[in-house]
Structure formats: C-alpha cells, structure tokens
Amino acid sequence: MRMSKLPHVGTTIFSVMSKLAADHNAINLSQGFPNFPVDEKLIATYRQKLDENVHQYAPMPGLPRLLTEISVLIESSYQRQLDPNTEILVTAGATQGIFTAITALIETGDEVIILDPSYDCYEPTVSLTGGVPVRIQLNEDFLPDWNRIEDAISERTRMIIINNPHNPSGRIWSKSDMDTLEAILVKHPRVLLLSDEVYEFITFEQKHISAHVYPTIYNQLITVSSFGKTFHITGWKMGYLTAPEALMTEIKKVHQFNVFCVNSVAQAVLADYLPTVDVHALGAFYQEKRDLFASLLAKSRFELLPCDGTYFQTAKYGNISTESDIEFCKTLTTKYGVAAIPTSVFNGDGTDQRVIRFCFAKDNETLHQAAQKLCKI
Ligand code: PMP
Ligand code: GLN
Numbered sequence: 233m234r235m236s237k238l239p240h241v242g243t244t245i246f247s248v249m250s251k252l253a254a255d256h257n258a259i260n261l262s263q264g265f266p267n268f269p270v271d272e273k274l275i276a277t278y279r280q281k282l283d284e285n286v287h288q289y290a291p292m293p294g295l296p297r298l299l300t301e302i303s304v305l306i307e308s309s310y311q312r313q314l315d316p317n318t319e320i321l322v323t324a325g326a327t328q329g330i331f332t333a334i335t336a337l338i339e340t341g342d343e344v345i346i347l348d349p350s351y352d353c354y355e356p357t358v359s360l361t362g363g364v365p366v367r368i369q370l371n372e373d374f375l376p377d378w379n380r381i382e383d384a385i386s387e388r389t390r391m392i393i394i395n396n397p398h399n400p401s402g403r404i405w406s407k408s409d410m411d412t413l414e415a416i417l418v419k420h421p422r423v424l425l426l427s428d429e430v431y432e433f434i435t436f437e438q439k440h441i442s443a444h445v446y447p448t449i450y451n452q453l454i455t456v457s458s459f460g461k462t463f464h465i466t467g468w469k470m471g472y473l474t475a476p477e478a479l480m481t482e483i484k485k486v487h488q489f490n491v492f493c494v495n496s497v498a499q500a501v502l503a504d505y506l507p508t509v510d511v512h513a514l515g516a517f518y519q520e521k522r523d524l525f526a527s528l529l530a531k532s533r534f535e536l537l538p539c540d541g542t543y544f545q546t547a548k549y550g551n552i553s554t555e556s557d558i559e560f561c562k563t564l565t566t567k568y569g570v571a572a573i574p575t576s577v578f579n580g581d582g583t584d585q586r587v588i589r590f591c592f593a594k595d596n597e598t599l600h601q602a603a604q605k606l607c608k609i
Contacts, residue, residue, distance in 0.1 A: 235393070237359075237360060238356050238359065238360065238510070241355055241583075242358050242380060242449060242465075243256075244352055245352065245573055245574070246260075246262070246263040246264075246352075246499060246573070247263075248574070249262035249263060249475045249561065249565065249571050249573055250262060250263045251560065252566070253420045253565055253571035254310075254564045256565055256566050256569070257569070257600060258409065258565045258566070258568075258569045258570055258571045259569060259570050259601060259605065260461070260571045261570055261590040261591045261592070261594065261602055262561070262565075262571040262572055262573045262589075262591065263573070263591070264399070264466075264542075264544065264591045265466040265541060265591070265593065266464040266466070266543075266593040266594070266597070267587065267593070267594045267595060268594070270463065270464045270465055271463070271464070271509070273505065273508065273509075274463060274465070274501070274505050277501050277504050277505050278334055278497070278501045279340065279413075279438050280437055280495065281497055281500045281504070284499065284500065286496050286497050286499075286500040287369045287488050288496065289492065289493050289495065289496065289533075290493045290496040290499050291491075291493065292324065292484065292487065292488050292492055292496055293317075293319060293484060293487075294320065294322030294323050294472070294493070294494065294495050294499060295322070295496070295499040295500060295503055296317075297308065297498045297500075297503040297507070298322060298500075298503040298584060299316035299322065299508055300310075300316045300394045301314050301502075301503055301506040302320050302410045302481075302506070303315075303316040303320060304314065304473065304506075304507070304569075305506060305511065306444060309442070309444075309512075310444035310445050311445070312444045312585055314474055314572075315477070318477040318480060319336055319474055319476060319477060319480055320472055320473070320474050321472060321474075321475075321480060321483060321484060321487060321561070322471075322472050322494050322499060323470075323471045323472055323487070323491075323494060324456040324470070324471070324472070324491055324494050324585055325458060325468075325469035325470060325471045325475055325566055326428065326430045326456045326457065326471040326493070327353055327367070327461060327469075327471075328461070328469070328471070328491060328494075329471050329472065329473040329488070330353055330354065330357060330426070330428065330456055331353070331458050331484050331583075332359050332483055332487045332490050333414070333454050333473055333475070334354075334357045334358055334361055334363070334391075334426070334427060334466055335357070335361045335454070335486050335490075336479075336482045336483045336485060336486040336487075337390070337391065337424060337454075337479065337482060337483070338358060338361045338362070338363040338391060339361075339362065339390070339431060340362035340363070341362065341364065341388060341607060342363045342364065342365075342366065342387045342388060342389075342390035342391070342559060343360075343363070343364045343365075343366050343368045343386060343388040343390060344358045344363045344364065344365055344389075344390060344391045344392075344393060345368055345381065345384050345385070345389060345391070345392040345395070345396060345499040346358070346365050346366065346367050346368070346393050346580070347367075347368055347369075347370050347376065347381070347395070348367050348368065348369050348370060348578060348579045348580055348581075348583075349374070349400055349401065349576075349579050350367070350372070350393070350395065350578055350579030350580075351395055351399050351428065351576050351577060351578070352577065353392070354393050355367070355580065356406055357593070358486045358546075358578045359411065360588075363390070363391075364388070366384050366389070366547030367579070367580030367581070368380050368384050369383055369579065370401075372401045372585070373403070373538075374398060374401035375403055375405065375406075375409065376405065376409055376412075376524060376562070378409075378412050378416075378490065381403040382416055382603040384421065385416070385420055386491075389420070389422075389423050390422070390423065390424060391423065391424040391425070391426055392417075392423060392424075392425055393411075393426045393428065394425065394426070394427050394428065394443075395428040395429075395430075395432065395500075396427070396428075396429060396440055396441075397429075397431040397435060397540065397542045398431070398541075398542065398576045399430075399431065399441050399542055399544060400545075400546060400573060400578055400589040401537070401539060401543055401546055401575075402537075402538070402539035402541060402542045402544045402545065402546060403538065403540055403541075404435060404438050404439075404440045404540035404541045405441065406438075407441055409465055410441045410443070410446070413425070413443075413444045413445055413553075414424050414448060415532060417448075417449045417452055418448050418449065421451075423451060423452065424452050424453075424454060424479070425452050425453050425454065426444040426454045426455055426456065427453065427454070427455045427456065428459050429442055429443070429455055429457060429458075429459060430456060430458035430471070431541055431542040432462075433461075433462050433511045433512065433514040433515065434461060434514055434515060434541050434542055434543055435515050435538060435540065435541040436518075436522065436539070437540070438540050438541075439517060440541055442455070443455060444474075446459065451474070451476050451478075453474075453475070454473060454475040454479060454483075455473065455474045455475075456471065456472075456473055457471055457472050457473075457474075458471040459471055459472075459502060460471075461543075462511055462514065463502075463505070463509075464536065464593075467583075468495070468498050469527075470495070470498050470502060471599050488517045490570070492574065500532050502591065514527070515541075517540070519590075520544065521543070521592045521593070521594070521596075521599065522539055522543075522592055524592075524596060525545055525590070525599050526539075526545065526598060527605075528600065528603030528606065528607075529547075530553075531607055532603070532606050532607045532609070533549075533552050533553070533609065534547040534548070534549055534551075535547060535548040535549075535550070535551065537587065541591060543591055543593035544589050544590065544591055544592070545589070545590045545592050546588065546589050546590075547587065547588055547589075547590065548586055549586060549588060550586055552609055555560065556576070556584050556586075557574035557575060557584050557585075557586055557587065557588055558574045558575075558576060558577070560574070560586075560588065561573065561574045562590055564609075568571060568588075568605055568606070568608070569605050570602050570605050570606055572590050573588065573589040573591075574588055574589075575587045575589055575599075577587065590602075
C-alpha cells in the first residue's frame, strides 16, 4: 500500500466545525466568513459584467486592469510602487497564492519557519513540496519571541512565514517587532519572507505595519492578500500575491500549470469595483462588531483576550470547564448551540492554551443570539 503524502493531516478544523454546527443547528462562529449581504454595488457590477465579453480565459497573471488597480491600492495603502506586469499575480484566494509561492520557491530540504499557532495551510504545503517545516511557538500573548525565532535560523532556512494581523489570535505586531524582523532578514539575505496579510484592512486602534513599507527587504518579500476578507466574498476565492520580478517569474511558472488563470468574471468585476470603494472603512465597520460582541460577553464567564485586528475574538474558558479546547468546542456546539474553533489545532505539537476563537463577522442579531447562549454557560 502506498503511504500518505500527508500522514498527520486530517480534515481541516474549519470543515469539521462548520459541519458539526450544521448537524446540531448551532450558531456558527467557527469558520471565518461573514453572514451578512455583500455590497449591492458589487452585486450590480457582477450582473452587468455577465452580459459582457468576459467569459473566456483571462491572461495568465491576471486581467491587466485588475493588476493595475491592485498596484494603485498598494501604492495608496503603503506608498509602494509595484510593476503590475511583473510583480503582481491574481490568485484563486490567498490559499492558492500561498500554495503556488511555496511550491515555486521551496526545494527539498529547505527549512521554512512557521510561527505557531499558525494558519493551517502553511505546514502541509511546505511538506508536500519537500521542505522542512520548523514550527516556533509565539509567546503566551501570541506575539513573537525574537530570540527563539533567530535561534531557529540555520544555513538551510529558506523562508519565514508570518501572518499579521494574526489568525487565530487577532494580534497585530508592533513597529518594534516589524523592525526586528527587517533586521533579521537583512542579516540573512537568502531567507525569504512570506507575509500573509489577508486581514490587512481589518484593524482597529492600532494599524498593522505591512512588510510592504520595508524597502530593504523587497528582494526577499512575497506578500499575500485576499479579496475574500476585504469585500466579504470568501466564496469567490480571489486574492493576489506580490513578489519581486525574479521570484515572481518562478511563481508564475507554477501558477500557469496550477490554475493557468483565475475566474475571469470575478476579475472583471473586481477591476471595476476596486477603484470605487474605500477599503480603509473596513476597520471601523468590524471594530463596531468587535465591541458589540465583547460588550455582550462582558457578563459571561469567558475571559476575552486582546483583539487588535481580524474578525476573530479569542477567549479563555478556564472558569467554565477543564476540558481540552477541542472537547470544549464540541461541547459548546452540541450542548450550548454555538460553534467556535479550538486554537490548539494550529500548534505543531498540539499545545493546548485553553483558548478558543469566535468569528464576529456576523450580523448583529446573530451576535446577540450567540452571546445570549454563551452568557448562560
Ligand atoms: N491566510 C489566513 C491567515 C487566513 O485566515 C485565510 C482564510 N481565511 C487564508 C490565508 C486563505 O484565504 P482565502 O480564502 O483567500 O484563500
Ligand atoms: N480562514 C478561515 C478561518 O480562519 C477559514 C478558511 C477555510 O475554511 N479554509 O476561519
């Protein structure tokens, strides 16, 4: 019998918890996706595009108009000028972007540093391509321990993957953290940085500092973005990568045989829509939801942890139960009618910090109903 290529991987926690929520008719605050309608203007643009000649293959790297609009967005957000022809790639969500970048750039035996708790697609992708994942735990407060990270760098290290704003914790790195990262990368010019910034526009009091603002590391930098998060369209699976031309050339070699190109209608819609919206309003929109959810849970026995960005609120439940976080999330779903995500699944060694994650990208009524149930526990 052939061995599995991913022997330690089962079904992703997002599928597991969403199914459990559906099976038990629980309010689903587990998998991260909004449950409110998307902007009517976006839908109207989509309807209009369907009548246009946009139904055949798009150019492999992306529709030129969309690539240009993405470069405009990056320049207005981070004051960085990118060449839309050579440094940007439209992908089928951030997930395909991450897969394609890692596949293109990581060779057998290359070490890739992953910071735990980490988003669940990083490690399997590195393993599939023959790389060696090196998983380093973030501090108790989910912020980086630079000594530990620097100690993990060896002559085999080829990439560091970071995720800021961070899923699952909702934390954002300080300027000092980003400066330290820059210094480490400058010291190790062979090491690439894969910066997953899919929640870049969902930030609150403290704005995230993008890796885009560090010119000294441009030659090493690949960034990952997702329209799914920014425009409440997770099901469209639309995102993009940026990389310097030399790296992007390699990434495109893989992309052309992975998907060739991404959904042409969605690209045409986003090219029209992008210049008409203010993505910087997203933070205030979600901040209101974060604050509502937190105020509703104030009288509960959950201990809410800091949430600087993303649409995730983490919580400790030690006052309620001594169960493992996985067991507790099952109980929460099946007995109390609210589904959440256990964070231990994002740790390479399964470390259980007894912290669970709620998604608050929901209409206010759903947040009220969920909080009512959670306050009874
Ligand atoms: N990275 C992180 C940190 C995420 O949370 C997600 C999904 N929510 C992704 C990547 C994948 O994004 P997409 O749905 O655009 O593939
Ligand atoms: N990124 C989303 C989350 O963290 C889920 C994406 C998925 O279902 N693969 O919940």
